[in-house]
Amino acid sequence: MATLRPILLVEDNPADVELTLAALNKTKLANEIVVARDGVEALDFIFAEGAFAERGGGHPAVVLLDLKLPKVDGLEVLERVKRHPKYRAIPIVMLTSSREESDIVRSYQFGVNSFVVKPVEFNQFFQAIRDLGVFWAVLNEPPPGDL
């Protein structure tokens, strides 16, 4: 593994950001964790545009994407990434409070890699975040040559 790819957390709620970061920190992952607070920031980071035009580090190892976001919502971010031939291989996990069936259906239609409803119980939440981090950032082998 030459470079550790960053994990992109897209989340507008500061409490969720803090708790998710706390959970990820506990997993002791070495990956950098980048936080985007709305859909536009998320897309800029992924496509290395705007404020992130100069960033290095290649594609994120995984995008943890909230559904409800200011400006451009999570489903749209998902759709635009998955439609893009260059970026569609980036793993995207919907991490959301919503159990709404239509959201789940549409996410899968757009090609989401997994859909996780945040558990209320913190230990379960922690477990879920840790599993996600370990799976996508450590265990999962990305497609070759997509840096």
Add this chain to the structure above:
Amino acid sequence: MSETMAPADLLDICAQEPIRIPGGIQPHGALLVLRPGDLRVLQASANAASLLGIDLELEQAPVLTDLAFVDSPFGTDIAAWAAGEEPLYFKVQPLDGRLFSVSAHRTAQGLILEFEPALDSDASGPTLYPALREFLERTETLPGVPALAEAVAGQVRRLTGFNRVLIYQFDPDWNGMVIAEDGDGTLPSYLDLRFPASDIPAQARELYLLNRLRMIASADYVPVPLVPALCPSDGAPLDMSLAVLRSVSPVHLEYMRNMGTAASMSISIVIGERLWGLISCHHAQEMTVGAQVRAACDFLGRIVAQQIDARERSAEMDERLRLHHLETELVAHLARAATFQSGLVERAPQWMGITNARGAAVLSEGVVLTAGITPPVDKVIELAEWLKSRKIEQTFATDCLSEHWDRGADLAEVASGILAVPISRLHASFIIWFRPEIVRTVTWGGDPRGDKALDAQGRLHPRRSFESWKQLVHNRSTPWREAEILSAADFRTAVINFVLQRAEERAQLSDELQRSNKELEAFSYSISHDLRAPFRHIAGYAQLLAEEEPNLKPLSHHYLDGITHAALSAGQLVDDLLRFSQLGRASLKTSRIDMAKVVEEVRHSLDTAEGERAIVWEIGEMPTCWGDPSLVRQALFNLVENALKYTRGRDPARICVFGAERDEDIVYTVADNGIGFDMAYAGKLFQVFQRLHRPEDFEGTGIGLALTKRIVDRHGGTVQASGAVQQGATFTFSLPKREKGKPRGNA
């Protein structure tokens, strides 16, 4: 002619009697037919010359005024009338030294002059006036038709001197009934007797409309022929429709002799264009009634017709008004009622009252409601189906249902009479009123089935015996009056408007419901995201705090646990509520469900959480069913979870799960030996947020059973619970065996 001839044919023969052109007159008077222009005599009754004391040589076509009347004012009088426009002529004239009543009228064939020897009464014309005036004054205040009829009978008898005067009323089928009578006892009473329609055939009734008064001076008379037999003006027999001396049918004379009457007179009572009845006068001996008195009787007949008409109309109006009041009251109540059907039942007396019925039923939207005395519901439905096949526009009324509908005979006791109005064009929706059978004894003047017989010459004889004949009338109710039928028709309009209005309201309501459903969906969506998050945050921070500060005092730890617990249960509540609300709108994704597998999964997922408890599982047969697998799993899960929860403390806990096959569905049972519940609260079990236990005893959000019920409801099944305190609980729910609409055996 065949002996097997049907009665209808016999009546036709009777109806063919040439009553307008008998070719002769009764012998107590004489008749001349004159040509209008020159008053030449065209025809004369064979007795004219002798009765009037003139020489009459018809071949010469003598002019009337050239006959013996030269020195009489009569000739000039008639000539003046003939030249004028007056339709009728009537005067008492001295001819050949005798007084004659002379009457004349115009016909297409010529002027018909009739001569009758004058009676004393003919000279006393003016004295009739006080009697008529007195009669009018007396009868104006009489309330009803029967009293009026009786007064008329008495008055006519006093004026004419007949032995017996009957007031004879036709029913809608032209049978006659004697409704009033005045007599001196010479002739038998006919009061209340009925006579079949064939006694006065249609062509006679037609003639009675035209000619309001007929008289027969003797039942034994020999008719005097007209000479020549055919009227020279057109070569046809003379039409004597309006001639008072017209000779009558020999059948009628025989009828009179059978009744023991030698003389008769009848006066038509005509209301509007309809022959309402007759004033029928009879005498045991031969007699004539003078023209003046006849004119008075004719006048009486006309007055009485008007008075009857007025009374019938006013009675009808009163009744209509009364029914209208009732109907208004009823409709006002329907507007307030939950549904018009329930409104009808709540006001049953008015409902039946608007048609004076004894029972009523309403069939609409698959619901049959009845009030009062009606046939059983299944018969009412059958009746409605039959009514639908008749394609009734407004109303259908009969006082003898069995006459129209074979199966109606079975219902005769309570529904001989029905009055029905359709309240939907598409469905067999009706309001039907019922009247019970009235078994009546009807006394006929002879067998109404008609025993007229043809003699060897093929001539008709009326029935020879005149014994009264009694008949029990079955399968009939009292007839529906016009006011009642109108009332039903009015009410029908009101109900149809009412139904339409309700349908509009319902459509509007459903629009509103759809709108509010959409709002609710948006609301629950935002709850799912926004309300759930803070609970998660509270639980998360509490956990982090506990980790950051491992040395907290035990009480502080306890408080932190409390925070976590509260946040978790609030989060659970939101999750449960969401699942419950989603259930209403998400569509079912049905397939065949292996229930044995489902119960195994449910048991496994719950068993692991229960740790060390002693639980005896008794899993029986679990037949497959048809439904949404994830929902059905949820339904069963909730019941089994409950069973585990409420058996806490039982050693061992015993939980039975099994299914049983029925015709169309499977009934699954989840039973336990837990703390049970009081059946008094059974109704509350399946309602949202209803809990029967304190939260510290048994945790839960109060949604689980409501969710199970909703899932089962959506599959078209039912849920039931039974139990007793400390005796365990048994829940059963049914699910369809096969896909909806799929035939049996194809599952």
